[in-house]
Amino acid sequence: EVQLVESGGGLVQPGGSLRLSCAASGFTLSSYEMNWVRQAPGKGLEWISYISSSGSTIYYADSVKGRFSISRDNAKKSLYLQMNSLRAEDTAVYYCVREAKAEGFDYWGQGTLVTVSS
Amino acid sequence: SYELTQPPSVSVSPGQTARITCSGDALPKKYAYWYQQKSGQAPVLVIYEDTKRPSGIPERFSGSSSGTMATLTISGAQVEDEADYYCYSTDSSGNHRRVFGGGTKLTVL
Numbered sequence: 001e002v003q004l005v006e007s008g009g010g011l012v013q014p015g016g017s018l019r020l021s022c023a024a025s026g027f028t029l030s031s032y033e034m035n036w037v038r039q040a041p042g043k044g045l046e047w048i049s050y051i052s053s054s055g056s057t058i059y060y061a062d063s064v065k066g067r068f069s070i071s072r073d074n075a076k077k078s079l080y081l082q083m084n085s086l087r088a089e090d091t092a093v094y095y096c097v098r099e100a101k102a103e104g105f106d107y108w109g110q111g112t113l114v115t116v117s118s
Numbered sequence: 119s120y121e122l123t124q125p126p127s128v129s130v131s132p133g134q135t136a137r138i139t140c141s142g143d144a145l146p147k148k149y150a151y152w153y154q155q156k157s158g159q160a161p162v163l164v165i166y167e168d169t170k171r172p173s174g175i176p177e178r179f180s181g182s183s184s185g186t187m188a189t190l191t192i193s194g195a196q197v198e199d200e201a202d203y204y205c206y207s208t209d210s211s212g213n214h215r216r217v218f219g220g221g222t223k224l225t226v227l
Contacts, residue, residue: 046218
């Protein structure tokens with residue numbers, strides 16, 4: 001069974017940093033591209049970052065470019081999101097999402113809540 | 119920046135057909151995907167590559183695409199289909215950005 005389990009969310013002050021992790025199981029992580037998608041309270045889905053299966057290609061949404069950094073460790077079956085210079089508008093549930101070539105975003109984690117507030 | 123446009127809400131009675139549209143300039147070149155999100159849950163893929171249905175998704179869910187508009191159709195909508203629905207696609211300009219529509223709240227009552 002494919003499972004994606006996010007961790008690392010919590011309350012952080014504006015300007016602070018947080019590192020999210022996503023533990024993958026039930027499939028070979030190194031065979032898949034991965035993404036982070038977030039959802040602010042009561043709002044829609046927002047794609048924020050992509051990483052290729054090898055980690056050699058990375059893309060970011062303009063809203064997080066220069067502040068967030070995606071990475072992966074296929075040996076540890078893990079995906080990461082380093083978030084710096086956090087703002088109130090970064091408050092959201094952050095989802096780890098697997099991307100399959102045909103099916104697109106086919107599996108989602110349950111999400112981890114990040115709250116940026118003083 | 120590239121945008122996908124959905125109606126904020128659609129309402130139908132049980133057993134009726136619900137249609138949710140998604141418009142975007144790149145849709146003639148790029149596939150549309152559809153996700154269902156029930157309250158408090160993670161999104162679930164219901165349609166991929168415009169028209170394909172993942173295993174486990176009921177046959178009443180179907181997708182189509184023509185020109186700059188993709189459509190999710192729920193034939194004989196059930197009360198349990200009440201949820202937010204999001205279309206998703208990618209930009210064709212070469213910047214590899216992934217984009218979600220704003221979401222449509224489907225009410226079945």
